[in-house]
Amino acid sequence: MDPFHITSKKVLTLVMVIDKDNQKILLGYKKRGFGAHLWNGFGGKVEPGETVRQGALRELQEEAGITVDDHKIQKAGLLLFLFENDPMGLECHVYKAYEYHGEIRECEEMRPQWFDIKDIPYEQMWEDDKIWLPELLKGQDPFYGRIYLKRKPLEVEGEEEGKVTVAAAAPSSTSNVSLTMVTVPFTTAQPKSGPFALFDHRLDLNLSKIPKEIAFDGTIASYED
């Protein structure tokens, strides 16, 4: 059985706000929940009754305090995140925006900050970001990526003589990761750099149409009109 086979998926959004004139990108430091302690674009789950685009605009407003005109937010691509031995995939719709309204502000979930495009903190981001984000920034969209992730079993949280206190990740990748604190011998410790490691990927660039939906077998099921 393929350990990356999925039978269901959740729909997510991710918005990258780019200041072309100053060659900067707005990222948010995730303070809690799934992907905590990583920098990322702004986004989240699409709620019942809203379109994916509406969900993207709402999450951007909630997490960074800013709005983008509907016709100024552009779909850049689609990413399918697949987790080993987890039948639920994450279908992530990636958008880019070059203009916005309002004042950027922090919220209880995200702390926004501008970064020079040449200094993007990839070492503190989801490992797959360094695969597709440079292509988005180079204008190689629309893209479709399949990202295969493996769980890192342990995260180092603290240290005491010969032992470390670690957080063991909960068994499902689809809910917010809950962490159980346990103390284990030092030798079993693993670096604290996020609960998942990149295992493999496939990225298709410069597609002639924008992918809209992914089938469970990983093929593009439909394209945007």
Ligand SMILES: Nc1ncnc2c1[nH]c(=O)n2[C@H]1C[C@H](O)[C@@H](COP(=O)(O)OP(=O)(O)OP(=O)(O)O)O1
């Ligand atoms: N692997 C990877 N690379 C880059 N970006 C992401 C991933 N996995 C992800 O989930 N993401 C992105 C997609 C979304 O923008 C967020 C996750 O959304 P989440 O915070 O779980 O959704 P919310 O609806 O905001 O969550 P709660 O409000 O329920 O906490 O990360």
